[in-house]
Amino acid sequence: MPTPHNRANHGDYAPSVLLPGDPLRAKWIADNYLDDVKLVNDVRGCYGYTGLFDNRLVSVQATGMGQPSAAIYVEELLRDYGVKNLIRVGTCGGFSEKIKVRDLIIGMGACTDSSIVTNRFGAFNYAPIADYKLMASLIEYAGELSSVPYHVGSLLSSDTFYQEGGFEGYRKLAEHGVLGVEMEAATIYTLAAKYGARAVAVCTMTDCLVTKTEIPASDRQSSLDDMVKIALYTAVVA
Numbered sequence: 001m002p003t004p005h006n007r008a009n010h011g012d013y014a015p016s017v018l019l020p021g022d023p024l025r026a027k028w029i030a031d032n033y034l035d036d037v038k039l040v041n042d043v044r045g046c047y048g049y050t051g052l053f054d055n056r057l058v059s060v061q062a063t064g065m066g067q068p069s070a071a072i073y074v075e076e077l078l079r080d081y082g083v084k085n086l087i088r089v090g091t092c093g094g095f096s097e098k099i100k101v102r103d104l105i106i107g108m109g110a111c112t113d114s115s116i117v118t119n120r121f122g123a124f125n126y127a128p129i130a131d132y133k134l135m136a137s138l139i140e141y142a143g144e145l146s147s148v149p150y151h152v153g154s155l156l157s158s159d160t161f162y163q164e165g166g167f168e169g170y171r172k173l174a175e176h177g178v179l180g181v182e183m184e185a186a187t188i189y190t191l192a193a194k195y196g197a198r199a200v201a202v203c204t205m206t207d208c209l210v211t212k213t214e215i216p217a218s219d220r221q222s223s224l225d226d227m228v229k230i231a232l233y234t235a236v237v238a
């Protein structure tokens with residue numbers, strides 16, 4: 001059952017998996033939120049863990065940065081490990097001064113420039129969307145548990161972090177309601193759809209591209225607490 005990128009055996013992952021980009025964030029989530037944790041993958045340092053949250057099984061698997069990397073882990077989780085629910089927990093840049101750093105953005109849809117999505121559909125522009133029930137659950141828990149505001153709308157899943165022209169390169173998308181930029185959601189939504197599984201993304205806005213404000217690096221981990229909690233509750237009731 002192991003793959004070139006994953007040494008886990010079938011059954012090592014819970015049906016619901018949180019997907020941070022950063023392997024050390026996967027470890028931080030496992031260390032701080034899960035009980036009876038088992039490390040199930042460490043190939044290339046891209047950590048995966050399974051443990052208990054609120055006495056129910058859940059997994060967390062890092063995806064690395066960007067859609068080519070995320071596509072490898074996600075395709076294998078869906079195809080080889082039978083995972084059913086994917087919840088990306090990430091960070092994003094913000095496209096509006098109305099969204100403050102530390103606010104949450106829940107990705108109802110995800111635009112993209114990635115050929116991983118666009119090549120798949122020939123002449124058609126596919127619209128990657130979140131699973132409605134997972135999204136509704138995130139929104140409900142955000143309303144109950146989150147100390148920071150949340151926003152629901154479109155993300156951009158970009159293939160480039162260092163966009164030519166900075167925010168100007170994204171202006172048209174911002175003018176059409178896109179709330180922020182990250183680098184994985186559109187491919188995760190597309191692959192979940194392909195395998196009849198469910199996916200949603202929630203991101204903490206860490207740097208506003210309009211106002212140029214950002215969360216200090218030292219505060220980043222603690223500011224992710226609300227996001228991780230609502231994602232874990234969503235995962236274990238999914």
Ligand code: HPA
Binds near residue numbers: 091093094160207
């Ligand atoms: N671009 C892409 N991904 C990000 C950003 C960004 O500006 N900030 C946090 N994740």
